Amino acid sequence: MTSARPSATRSEHPRPMHAIVAVKDLRSAKSRLAAELDVDARADLVLAMLHDTLATVTGVSAIDGVTVVTPDPTVAALAYAAGVNVYADPDSSRSTDSNRSTENSLNSALDAAATHIRTEHGTVDLVVIQADLPSLQPAELLEALSAARTGGRSIVVDHHGTGTAALFSCDPDLPLDPRFGPESARGHTDSGARRLIGEWPGLRTDVDTATDLDTARALGVGPATLASLTRFHRATTNTH
Numbered sequence: 676m677t678s679a680r681p682s683a684t685r686s687e688h689p690r691p692m693h694a695i696v697a698v699k700d701l702r703s704a705k706s707r708l709a710a711e712l713d714v715d716a717r718a719d720l721v722l723a724m725l726h727d728t729l730a731t732v733t734g735v736s737a738i739d740g741v742t743v744v745t746p747d748p749t750v751a752a753l754a755y756a757a758g759v760n761v762y763a764d765p766d767s768s769r770s771t772d773s774n775r776s777t778e779n780s781l782n783s784a785l786d787a788a789a790t791h792i793r794t795e796h797g798t799v800d801l802v803v804i805q806a807d808l809p810s811l812q813p814a815e816l817l818e819a820l821s822a823a824r825t826g827g828r829s830i831v832v833d834h835h836g837t838g839t840a841a842l843f844s845c846d847p848d849l850p851l852d853p854r855f856g857p858e859s860a861r862g863h864t865d866s867g868a869r870r871l872i873g874e875w876p877g878l879r880t881d882v883d884t885a886t887d888l889d890t891a892r893a894l895g896v897g898p899a900t901l902a903s904l905t906r907f908h909r910a911t912t913n914t915h
Contacts, residue, residue, distance in 0.1 A: 690847070691739035692800045692820060693792050694732050697764075697785060698725055698745040705807075707884050712907060720903045722753055724807040724882060727897025729757045731811045732804060737820050740796065743806075744788045762788040782853045789844070789851040800824065801851055803842040805833075809900035810877035810891045818873055819843075828852065828868040832860045834879040834890065839863055841878065843871075 698704070701718040708717055725743075732741055743754035746764035754761045764784045789801055802820065823829045823843035828851075831841040839859040844851045854862030864870060880891050888904075896904070 690798055690800050691796065692737055692802065693740040693742065693796060694738050695785060695788055695801060695803045696728065696741065696743050696806045697781060698743060698747065698750045698806045700747050701749055705883065711885050716907050719906065723899040723903035724809045725750065725753060726899035727809045728806055728811060729759060730897060731813055731816065733757065733759065735813050735816050737817055742788060742792060744784050762791060781855055785853040786851060798847040800845040803853060805840050805881040807882045808878060808880065809882065809896040810880050810894035812877045815875040815878045819871055819875055819878060822871045822873060829871050830860060830863045830868045831871050831875065831878055833881055840881055
């Protein structure tokens with residue numbers, strides 16, 4: 676069942692807020708869903724979840740701009756169609772053979788994008804939001820933004836309690852300093868970020884595994900994700 680998307684109102688704040696959403700090459704996306712989805716179905720799901728995530732993020736008026744960071748031209752095309760900016764991942768040859776190399780490259784790309792955005796737009800607050808949040812609700816994101824804007828760097832921990840669903844830098848003198856990868860919540864808090872407190876189930880539920888996907892379905896997913904899952908269900912039904 677498609678979740679309702681309530682409208683969100685702007686919170687008063689002197690600095691603009693810019694969101695960054697990173698998406699890797701579609702060929703290597705969501706490898707932990709390989710047992711359930713083939714490579715084409717995984718790519719379709721990634722694009723669908725990104726579509727729903729961007730629809731929610733751009734619908735929150737407290738966010739003044741959105742940039743998608745990606746090396747993938749298909750992802751870039753979707754981002755442009757959604758009316759948001761694209762920052763080409765400077766390491767488009769990112770290795771999929773080394774998790775450490777992938778993490779370092781992702782964090783470098785986010786740092787580069789953050790520097791570019793602050794150079795282009797001046798003093799702005801930043802939030803890195805996961806691209807696979809099909810159950811995200813505008814009101815959740817607005818509440819988290821308000822909590823983050825009490826200052827400094829902060830994070831929303833994912834539903835597993837170990838990852839990072841969102842990273843905020845709400846101080847013009849502080850770098851974004853992303854620490855994504857395994858145990859990223861600890862990495863971010865060890866580097867001085869504070870954990871934001873709030874329920875926000877849609878914001879916390881990023882999708883990497885079949886169990887995550889079940890959790891998102893139970894919360895209610897956006898229309899593009901629902902359509903992708905329906906296509907997959909029909910395809911598997913037709914093979915039996």
